[in-house]
Amino acid sequence: MSEIILQKEIIKLKRNKDITILAHYYQPIQIQEVADYLGDSLGLSRLAKEKVNTQYIIFAGVDFMAETASILNQDKHILIPNYESCCPMAAYLTAEMVKEYKEKYPGIPAIVYVNSTAAVKAESDICCTSSNAVRIVEKMSKTLGTDQVLFGPDAHLADYAEQKSGIKTIKMPPNGNCYVHSQITVEDIENIKMEYPKAKLLVHPECKREVRNLADFVGSTAQMYNYVKRSPHQENSFIIGTEIGLLERMRIDFPKKQFILAKEKLICYNMKKHNLELIKYLLENPEDKNFEIKVAPDIAKRAYKPIQKMLDFS
Numbered sequence: 001m002s003e004i005i006l007q008k009e010i011i012k013l014k015r016n017k018d019i020t021i022l023a024h025y026y027q028p029i030q031i032q033e034v035a036d037y038l039g040d041s042l043g044l045s046r047l048a049k050e051k052v053n054t055q056y057i058i059f060a061g062v063d064f065m066a067e068t069a070s071i072l073n074q075d076k077h078i079l080i081p082n083y084e085s086c087c088p089m090a091a092y093l094t095a096e097m098v099k100e101y102k103e104k105y106p107g108i109p110a111i112v113y114v115n116s117t118a119a120v121k122a123e124s125d126i127c128c129t130s131s132n133a134v135r136i137v138e139k140m141s142k143t144l145g146t147d148q149v150l151f152g153p154d155a156h157l158a159d160y161a162e163q164k165s166g167i168k169t170i171k172m173p174p175n176g177n178c179y180v181h182s183q184i185t186v187e188d189i190e191n192i193k194m195e196y197p198k199a200k201l202l203v204h205p206e207c208k209r210e211v212r213n214l215a216d217f218v219g220s221t222a223q224m225y226n227y228v229k230r231s232p233h234q235e236n237s238f239i240i241g242t243e244i245g246l247l248e249r250m251r252i253d254f255p256k257k258q259f260i261l262a263k264e265k266l267i268c269y270n271m272k273k274h275n276l277e278l279i280k281y282l283l284e285n286p287e288d289k290n291f292e293i294k295v296a297p298d299i300a301k302r303a304y305k306p307i308q309k310m311l312d313f314s
């Protein structure tokens with residue numbers, strides 16, 4: 001079946017079902033087009049909790065995002081089109097490691113990036129996303145009166161929060177990173193800037209410090225989107241230092257502006273594991289338990305608090 005026919009079928013099926021489709025900006029554009037809501041990881045968590053009224057949510061994103069939605073919405077059914085869609089960064093940090101860091105640094109709050117497992121979140125004091133990491137570090141340090149915090153698993157986001165807040169982040173572990181963002185080098189940026197000298201450079205905080213330092217703007221996917229949306233008419237070209245899905249979205253939404261990827265193949269293959277066939281199947285079979293994300297109740301209960309605390313602080 002062609003993609004256009006599949007999209008039409010999905011839109012038709014959605015009308016009569018108690019289902020909402022949420023999609024992250026990194027999803028294939030065909031999926032973004034059939035979603036009810038698009039967003040970054042913070043926006044989607046909030047939406048799932050505060051705005052979605054349906055019993056079923058199809059979550060087109062990686063597993064930690066669907067898990068977060070499930071933890072926040074124990075009464076709803078969270079479905080993921082492909083179970084293999086997971087974020088490899090989460091594997092850098094285990095619950096055991098968080099416990100060890102906390103023992104080694106008593107009294108220091110453990111801040112865990114949402115790109116982590118539910119078990120890791122359950123051991124944390126608070127969660128954060130790329131859009132609120134700086135604020136959460138500042139708030140926790142102020143509330144607890146500490147001049148340092150534990151932060152994991154992304155060492156680059158930890159470094160960004162440290163750079164912006166002036167508060168030391170002890171990285172759990174020292175080398176956690178995202179394979180998509182950490183591949184961008186200063187040389188890549190210098191080359192692309194030579195070709196497009198007037199373009200503004202927008203990068204995700206998961207990029208390395210030396211790359212971030214060259215940027216005109218550093219922010220989450222939704223923050224980059226909003227930067228472009230609010231940019232003046234004469235600012236019309238942007239180099240995008242994040243996954244290609246966001247660039248594809250912006251090319252459609254802002255056709256008068258030019259978007260250039262910071263380097264070739266900035267693709268999160270883990271995000272691209274969903275497809276329209278799987279979404280159609282879930283709309284037809286929402287009760288198929290093989291696709292439902294369920295976090296063990298004891299872990300969900302403990303992970304709920306740091307996620308909710310993050311939402312309260314954001």
Ligand code: 13P
Pocket residue numbers: 039040041042115129130131178204206219220221222
């Ligand atoms: P956002 O918080 O910008 O959605 O980013 C999530 C992510 O996985 C970035 O790689």
Ligand code: SF4
Pocket residue numbers: 062086087088089115178179180181206243268270271
């Ligand atoms: Fe994980 Fe990186 Fe993919 Fe984001 S882009 S989901 S951090 S692997």
